[in-house]
Amino acid sequence: MPDLAGRVVLLTGAAGGLGADVALTFAAQGARVIAVDIDEPKIASLSARAAAIGQGAVQIERLDLSKPERVRSRVAELAGQYGAIDTVINNAAIYPSKPFEQYDFAEWEAVQRINVTAAVACVQAALPGMRRRGFGRIVNVSSITRSGGWANLAPYVASKGAMVTLTRAWAREFGPCGITANCIAPGAFPTDAERIHPDPEGYVRFVLDHQSIKRRGRPADIAAAMLFFASEAAGFITGQTLNVDGGWIMM
Numbered sequence: 001m002p003d004l005a006g007r008v009v010l011l012t013g014a015a016g017g018l019g020a021d022v023a024l025t026f027a028a029q030g031a032r033v034i035a036v037d038i039d040e041p042k043i044a045s046l047s048a049r050a051a052a053i054g055q056g057a058v059q060i061e062r063l064d065l066s067k068p069e070r071v072r073s074r075v076a077e078l079a080g081q082y083g084a085i086d087t088v089i090n091n092a093a094i095y096p097s098k099p100f101e102q103y104d105f106a107e108w109e110a111v112q113r114i115n116v117t118a119a120v121a122c123v124q125a126a127l128p129g130m131r132r133r134g135f136g137r138i139v140n141v142s143s144i145t146r147s148g149g150w151a152n153l154a155p156y157v158a159s160k161g162a163m164v165t166l167t168r169a170w171a172r173e174f175g176p177c178g179i180t181a182n183c184i185a186p187g188a189f190p191t192d193a194e195r196i197h198p199d200p201e202g203y204v205r206f207v208l209d210h211q212s213i214k215r216r217g218r219p220a221d222i223a224a225a226m227l228f229f230a231s232e233a234a235g236f237i238t239g240q241t242l243n244v245d246g247g248w249i250m251m
């Protein structure tokens with residue numbers, strides 16, 4: 001396991017189904033985790049879990065990611081307080097589901113704002129410190145839905161495609177400064193994101209039929225991949241998207 005002692009990690013969507021385990025895993029490796037979320041019950045649960053394992057290194061940051069100007073200024077402030085934020089994990093997302101013609105522009109834009117623009121704001125705010133130190137790790141979160149196969153998720157799928165291409169753009173632009181950008185594309189994990197499916201049992205069968213590995217994904221599977229991308233060991237890997245999906249999408 002990598003030693004992340006002294007590292008400052010900004011994690012969005014940190015109280016969510018995947019994010020909470022990621023926050024606790026990074027904290028257990030010695031990182032100070034700035035855990036950004038807005039959902040009070042989920043924040044309470046993350047705080048309780050962090051306290052139960054004696055993990056004081058998870059700092060809750062209530063920040064509405066739908067407000068990019070505010071996000072950028074607050075993250076810049078936090079970077080100043082900590083000296084620098086050296087790892088940014090853009091994990092938050094919303095995922096409304098309905099037929100394409102029923103989305104209005106406000107809904108379309110809300111998805112892009114939270115799933116993509118918030119990531120832009122966080123990275124812009126963290127960059128000066130990363131550049132100054134000549135070190136940085138950006139980990140974006142996409143989804144295997146970007147490869148097709150899921151209806152009624154068009155704004156979300158478009159936003160997840162953007163995370164893959166932003167990863168490549170950032171990798172090229174920031175590589176000369178020692179900053180890597182990589183992306184994780186989760187498969188189907190049993191979190192809130194899955195509750196949007198009308199037939200849960202049928203969906204589990206569909207998932208296991210498509211995966212090569214015949215068990216459901218666990219948040220720890222995502223946390224492990226993120227830890228790797230955040231580590232020194234991944235220093236020569238950038239611009240890549242890793243499917244963490246039990247061998248579903250192979251490309």
Ligand SMILES: NC(=O)c1ccc[n+]([C@@H]2O[C@H](COP(=O)([O-])OP(=O)(O)OC[C@H]3O[C@@H](n4cnc5c(N)ncnc54)[C@H](O)[C@@H]3O)[C@@H](O)[C@H]2O)c1
Binds near residue numbers: 015185
């Ligand atoms: N669970 C899956 O099967 C799956 C599959 C593919 C991709 N993903 C991706 O993994 C990531 C995490 O997903 P998850 O399953 O943990 O989802 P989740 O809904 O459990 O977590 C998302 C978190 O983002 C937070 N969030 C949403 N809007 C916010 C806002 N305006 N301001 C601050 N926080 C906000 C939510 O409160 C929530 O805690 C997402 O990017 C998702 O697209 C998940």
